[in-house]
Amino acid sequence: MNLQQLRYLKAIRASNLNISQAAELLHTSQPGISRQVKALEEELGVEIFERAGKHLARITTAGERVFQRVDRILDEIQSIRAEAQEERQPDRGVLGIATTQTQARYVLPSVIQRFREKYPEVQVHLHQGSPAQIADMLKNARVDLAIATEGMELFDEFVMMPCYQWNRCVVVPVGHPLENATLNKLEQVAEYPLLTYVFGFTGRSQLDRAFSEAGLTPRVVFSATDADVIKTYIKLGLGIGIIAHVAFDEEVDRGLVRVDASRLFERGITKIGIRRGFFLKRYHYAFIEAFAPHLTESVVHQSLSSSHEAQRKWLFVDESLPVL
Numbered sequence: 630m631n632l633q634q635l636r637y638l639k640a641i642r643a644s645n646l647n648i649s650q651a652a653e654l655l656h657t658s659q660p661g662i663s664r665q666v667k668a669l670e671e672e673l674g675v676e677i678f679e680r681a682g683k684h685l686a687r688i689t690t691a692g693e694r695v696f697q698r699v700d701r702i703l704d705e706i707q708s709i710r711a712e713a714q715e716e717r718q719p720d721r722g723v724l725g726i727a728t729t730q731t732q733a734r735y736v737l738p739s740v741i742q743r744f745r746e747k748y749p750e751v752q753v754h755l756h757q758g759s760p761a762q763i764a765d766m767l768k769n770a771r772v773d774l775a776i777a778t779e780g781m782e783l784f785d786e787f788v789m790m791p792c793y794q795w796n797r798c799v800v801v802p803v804g805h806p807l808e809n810a811t812l813n814k815l816e817q818v819a820e821y822p823l824l825t826y827v828f829g830f831t832g833r834s835q836l837d838r839a840f841s842e843a844g845l846t847p848r849v850v851f852s853a854t855d856a857d858v859i860k861t862y863i864k865l866g867l868g869i870g871i872i873a874h875v876a877f878d879e880e881v882d883r884g885l886v887r888v889d890a891s892r893l894f895e896r897g898i899t900k901i902g903i904r905r906g907f908f909l910k911r912y913h914y915a916f917i918e919a920f921a922p923h924l925t926e927s928v929v930h931q932s933l934s935s936s937h938e939a940q941r942k943w944l945f946v947d948e949s950l951p952v953l
Contacts, residue, residue, distance in 0.1 A: 632706070634669045635699045637662045638677065642696065643769040646678065646685040701906060707770070708908035721750040722910060725772035727763040728755070729830060730855045731876045732776050732899070736953070740920050748912045759829055759854070767902055773913060775902040776920070778873075779832055787902040790932050792921035794898055794952045796891040797832065798877060800863055800870040807869065808886045815843045815893055822850040822868030824859050832897040836871060839894050860885060873897075875953045898950065903933065923950075 637651065641662070644650035652659040670677055677692035678685040688696065714722065724744075728737070733755055741753055756763075756772055760780030767775040767787060777784060778795070799818055801807050810817060819840065826833045833852075840847045851867050853859050856876035863870045864884055877887040901917060901924070903909070914926045 630669060630672060632703075634665050635703060637665050638669075638696065638699055639703060639769070641666070641678075641685065642688070643771070646687070648685065704770070704904065704906045708906065712908055714910075720748055720912065722912060723752045723754060724774075724912060724916060725754045725766075726756065726774050726776065726916075727758060727766040727772040728776035729759075729763070729778065730757050730857075731873050732778070733757050734857065735873075735875050735878070736899075737776075737920075740916070744912075744916050744919050747915060751912050761829070767904060770904070773903075773907065774916070776899065777902060778897055778899045779834065780829055781900070784900075784902050787904055788932055789900040789902045790917075790921070790924055790929065791950055792899045792901050792924065794896040794950045795832075796874045796889070796896055796952065797836070797871055797894045798874045799888040799890045800860060800872060800877060800882075800885050801888060802863060802866070803884055803886055805869065805886070807888055810888060812888060812890050813892055815840060815845055818869065818871070818890075818893070819845045819847055822848050823871060824851040824853075824862055824868050825849060825871040826856075826859070827852045827854050830854050832873070832894075835897060836894060896952070903929075905933070909933075 636655065640651035640654050641648060644654060648662050649659050652662050655662070666677065673695070675691040675695075676689050677695055679687050679689050726737075737755070741755075745751075745753065754772070756766055758766065760777055760783055763775045763777055764780070764783040764787075766772045767784075775784070775787070776792075777789075781789065799807060799812060807817065807821075812818065825836060828834065828837070837847075848868075851859070851862050853862075856872045859870050859872055860877075860882055871890065874887070874889075874891075877885075879887070901920060909929070914929060917924050917929060918926070
């Protein structure tokens with residue numbers, strides 16, 4: 630067994646079990662990866678992958694256990710390198726973040742601007758995706774941090790720390806009957822065609838659950854992953870929108886009105902996630918605290934050293950989190 634074989638395994642999983650893609654990712658040959666994986670399976674005496682002809686069909690049960698240890702080994706190696714680099718160049722490196730469009734467009738610009746002023750030698754790579762894609766990027770070490778608002782069941786294996794609470798708003802064109810309304814009941818918005826996020830984005834499941842519990846069926850006529858796209862179609866008259874409160878800019882979104890909907894839907898919670906065992910550099914801690922000031926270095930340390938259950942119990946009750 631050698632480290633190259635372990636890297637091959639990780640690349641295969643990251644490429645959805647496509648060996649050709651894994652070979653391209655690692656700039657090597659497909660036959661070479663296949664031989665090394667087969668040699669490792671023969672050495673271990675178990676099959677890591679189930680095969681369908683020449684293709685890999687799935688990771689076996691034994692393979693899943695192997696991958697758990699592979700992840701830990703490669704994370705430790707990365708941590709050793711990162712710690713050494715921290716000694717040599719504490720203010721240099723790459724910060725990879727995975728998040729949604731709403732976070733990238735409306736919440737993170739000022740945070741990243743402040744961070745870059747303090748750490749000008751750190752490259753920031755911002756990746757956008759769905760909750761499943763964000764979790765996958767964090768799992769496969771393509772990013773250092775994940776910022777998520779939905780699909781928290783996808784992040785169970787990571788350390789997830791709550792950052793802030795957020796509300797929804799109803800967005801209507803100027804002159805709409807709801808423009809000056811006080812929204813107390815879902816019936817007030819259910820009678821209009823709705824535009825909102827695709828399921829799995831920015832609290833969409835909570836929104837659907839609220840309508841279901843009220844015995845209402847919303848008429849969702851348009852959905853998208855991008856709040857700006859949703860607002861574009863509201864302007865075209867397709868209906869009214871339900872988006873995150875923070876995703877509305879009064880200067881940019883002229884012609885539209887934001888109506889508070891905090892009484893209609895439960896607050897969402899945005900969290901920042903880290904892989905267990907990941908070595909955090911000085912600038913990682915700085916970014917986390919810039920994004921969520923209550924997540925100081927000592928708090929993050931405590932969270933990383935806590936068990937899953939202990940982490941859920943001690944780390945900030947909802948009421949203590951700021952609201953955006």
